[in-house]
Amino acid sequence: MKAERGNSLPLNLPPRGLSRTEAAAYVGVSPTLLDMMVKDGRMPKPKHINSRTVWDIRKIDKAFDELPGGDPDEENEWEFSA
Incomplete structure (x- = not known):
């Protein structure tokens, strides 16, 4: 979240609503x-x-x-098994 949003939220409190660009960045994907x-x-x-x-x-x-993905019970396709 950008500090220059122009709102009065503390920097440690994310906004409840995100723009398209912010939502995409939040989950680590492109818009x-x-x-x-x-x-x-x-x-x-x-x-x-x-x-x-x-x-x-x-x-x-x-x-x-x-x-x-990311579940410890799921098989890890990247894990090397001998």
């Missing part, structure tokens, strides 16, 4: 990939507040948790 993930249901659809389009950070967190 174009975020769009594809929204379209195929891997990421949540944004909310519309007047003329603004914002993603709910809590819904992004939930969707990110549900993405495959």
